[in-house]
Amino acid sequence: MRENHFIFGDLNDTQCISNSVSMGEFLQEKAFIEFEKKCQANLWLTWSSVVLVLLLNTILMTAFVKKYRVHVDYVIFRLRSRWKGIVHVVNTKTYRFDAFVSYAEEDYDLACAILYQELKRLGFEISLPDVDFIPGKSKAKQLLQCIDESRKVIIIVTENFLKSGWNSYAVQMVVTHAFHNHRDKSIIVIIKDGIAIERMHKDLRYIWWSIISIRWPETEENMNTFWEELSKALHLD
The missing domain is CATH 4.10.280 (MYOD Basic-Helix-Loop-Helix Domain, subunit B)
Known part of the structure; x- marks a missing residue:
């Protein structure tokens, strides 16, 4: 116009x-x-x-x-399992493993050469990342699968463990799984190096009342007592 x-x-x-x-x-x-x-x-x-x-x-x-990454991953893994027709049974009495062991890579000898071998000798079926994780597949997905197939989860807390970023993720996944499936007393924390509870991962501290904690002996004389306590914790429903 x-x-x-x-x-x-x-x-x-x-x-x-x-x-x-x-x-x-x-x-x-x-x-x-x-x-x-x-x-x-x-x-x-x-x-x-x-x-x-x-x-x-x-x-x-x-x-x-970023803040709730583990919870998001957990939900995604569960949804994918449902889409694939995998039925998740809560509080089942049948598990593939008695315990899954989470540890820092630097503590390989402690977890595999000592803890794993002794628990196998005592008759327990133990799952380890270095034994059961398949290279090339999603580490997070395999972590959840092994936790899901284990009656208990053992976390070896050392100075190396506290410095490891991946194990912070593993702890959150363990706690998330226990929370969603109402599995009290399913987490066993082995504390080494005299680490104080205040230095534990915050997710562990928040549910410390439902955790079984055992300290690694400072002397060899107390190892038998340690194995007895750990065996008792693994047998506990």
Whole structure:
């Protein structure tokens, strides 16, 4: 209309609803430029608001997933299992293993050469990441599967364990699994190196009342007592 106003005979009798003026006055150069600026400002305000909302939602979702990563992974693994037709039975009396052992890589000798061998000698079926995890497959997925197939979970807490980022993930997965399946007394914590309870992972401290804790003996003379306590804890329902 601005470029072809000469073909509109009644232009001055036509009102612009945006500015409440006649179209003749509205289409003057100065008035129309101001109108364009106003429209552009409203458009940018709309788009910037949409972008801001999307950005805030992205930040919040990222923070949520980061904080509750284990819980998200746990739910995803469970849903995938259902889609594949794998039935999860809560509080079943039949397990493939008596215990799954979680430990830091630096404590391989302690977990595999000492703990694993002695528990096998005592007649327990034990699952270890270095024994049962298949290279190339999702480590997190295999962790949940081994925990799911074990009646108990043994966590060997050493200075190395406290420094390990992966084992923080493992602890959260163990606690999440126990919480979702109402498995009290299913977590056994073996404390080594004189580590204080205050230094334990926060997820363990929060449910310490439902955990069986045993300290690794400082002398060889007390090892027999230690194995007896651990055996008793593994037999406990």
